[in-house]
Amino acid sequence: MTLGFTLAYLTLIVLIPLAGLVWRSASLGWGGMWHVATDPRTLNALKISFGTSFVAALVNVVFGVIVAWVLVRYRFPGRRIIDAVVDLPFALPTAVAGIALTALYSKNGWIGKWLDPLGIKVAFTPIGITIALIFIGLPFVVRTVQPVMEEIRKEVEEAAATLGATRFQTITRVLLPGLTPAILTGFALAFARAVGEYGSVIFIAGNLPYISEIAPLLIVIRLEEFDYTGATAIAAIMLIISFTMLFVINLIQAWSRRRYGYAT
Amino acid sequence: MKHSRFSLSLAAALFAATVSFQSLSAAHADTTLLNVSYDPTRELYKDYNAAFAAKWKADTGETLTIQTSHGGSGAQARSVIDGLDADVVTLALESDISAIVKATKKINPDWRTKYPHNSAPYTSTIVFLVRKGNPKGIKDWGDLVKDGVEVITPNPKTSGGARWNYLAAWAWAYGQYGGDEAKIKDYIGNLFQHVPVLDSGARGSTTTFAQRELGDVLLAWENEAYLASDEFGADKFDIIVPPQSILAEPPVAVVDGNVDAKGTRKVAEAYLQYLYSAEGQTIAAKHFYRPAEPKLVPADILKKLPELKLVTIDDPIFGGWAKAQPYHFGDGGTFDQIYKPKK
């Protein structure tokens, strides 16, 4: 019965609207879809979206794991505040984040004015997009890795140390492999979220076709050209990619639950 | 499943929501009119709505609430097509209203003949806003492609204003190169090589230029240029009026299908008609739109809008919106052809 309710609500809120989208773009046929997908402008937008999201997710993996490690293992004043701050991007409206980041990184902003003399332009370039996406994605990595880190039993590390492993070896050979599924999940979540992000990116991206135009913006542009089919086709392509990625994440999780016996 | 407690609290929440929403809509009693407009007209219609509501009250005793919605001209037209209940549309481009006519038949095809001057109660043109003292010496369209000049303009695909910018540049190049299309496209292509940011709307570009201090020259609506220099201080910018520009005619129309359904035709028509009155024209001129009937406007207000050579969209160069829109801005149009990424 609960399954019935879950499915009914899911169908009503998520499936029917998305099916409408797929149905609409299906009117294009495969040839039409392929034509939209391989249009250089679309390709570039997808490349920019996926490229910047990939870099942002990578940065988030490195720093997210460090942040999670620091939060789990060390005790220092203000730790709880820091722990809470990690969730900020979940709670802060994306448009606010976008405006704030643009104000910071444009050449008369607090950070931009130091970078500009060095010839580094952040706002209105792909770097700016990446920074906004780092902001959006960080909590996904920290919050996926943190609980798993908390469950690592210290006996394992002690055993490794007793067997003569250096601390570095213990971390890279013993701890990291156990964390890998969680890190992968965090990466994939941050990546998937970043690909679709619109509100925060739109302010800081230069929105130049082929250079800093993200795929969601291209959807909006197509809509404003009254080109519904074009817009839905790009949307459907992104939808398929997101779905595939999430499905893989959930398979990783199911797999790691069986293998390691804990949730990621 | 016995969801009694949950459904109870859910029902309570929904009830509270309904009540608060009703009180929200109760604030808008009597007649309401929805004007769906484009970005730079916010200030104009704020004043005009107050003036018209006062006049309507004096004439009929009815309290009139005028709601406005602003956004990119194309996006706004799309909202109306998708079902936004606009009584009147006041957009940047004739082709945006034509899109509504074509997609929904909610506006009669003869809308351009309903009001004087092709249903454009005010016009505007495209001018240059430059940094104080004009350090890059920008005086005419040719100067925009000089080395080291950065030009700020919104994206012609998403912004009505940007299309006028584009066409104004095109018209200049047309005269310059004697109509040689290859050379015109070269110039336009070169021009867009100088554009570092393509915002999606005219306002976004103004913010980029004025607040983010990016670029040397902003191609802007005349009214937008004056507004920016008012907002950010006249000591920061100069307005350069090029010798030739384009006559932009932002049109207005009653959305026939919607006003007939809502019974607001009378007030909607009066609302647009009043734009042509002395008061309407003066308000437009005060906001730096060029009034269609300049003789109704005090001379000291007009003085700020200098004479220049203006090319219209119906000029043979363009052949009207119905032709220019797909030719330049449609998928694969001249804009798509000239836009090459910087490598």
Next chain:
Amino acid sequence: MRHELPQPPEPATKAWHPATTESRTARFVLIGVALAFLGLFLLLPLISVFFEAFRKGPAAYFAAFADADALSAIRLTLLVAVIAVPLNLVFGVVAAWTIAKFEFKGKAFLTTLIDLPFSVSPVISGLVYVLLFSSHSALGPWLKSHGIEILFAVPGIVLATVFVTFPFVARELIPLMQEQGTTDEEAALSLGANGWQTFWHVTLPNIKWGLLYGVLLCNARAMGEFGAVSVVSGHIRGLTNTMPLQVEILYNEFNTVAAFAVASLLALLALVTLVLKTLLELRYGAELAANGGH
């Protein structure tokens, strides 16, 4: 997203064997890196919001809230959250219950569908409702002829918000419930409790903090959603503008102080959410550790 509330017990640090921690220097460097990264990427933008909001003094700041359009935006935002959050709360609990307590085929598939709104671009979330309800769709004109307005009215905004915040509660509860397993419920049932009693007296107390956290995040996102709402709102001043849309409008009107003032209210909401969550953890840390299932 899969944050679990249980924290390791505080004294654990002292019990660490030296061989299982890093050198002092390494620790300081790591803490430093983490703090610098968070400061640069998370805190600085937040501070700049408040800095801009108060740039012209508190009077200008508070004047921003006297505006009728701003007030109606605040009201609309609250209204949308009040409808969307309870809906997703009920759904989240039921869905998590289904997924965690029963075994059935296609579970990973179902979980993926629940996750989907997370990674669907907000623009697409708005677009799907436009396609569904616009006046040239099959459904739109029919609803309209029955006096029901969805698009460019409150129902459309609510729907888009429900879609975007759909997974928050469920996503929070699924791992928690999966870890707790079904033994407690089985015990209750064998002692003669019915399904509802079991849920109310056994399951709910076990998940209440996770639930609350999910609701807080769901609420924050519901109030802050921009992209999806922007597509379906119609942007009618004082009527269908939510707070994030109002921020954009004010920003576009060169009214920076007011824009950031409204933004700061949203940021404040984010902060309150985080403070509440931290307080919950502090206060119930022990209890959580006890019944967290470890």
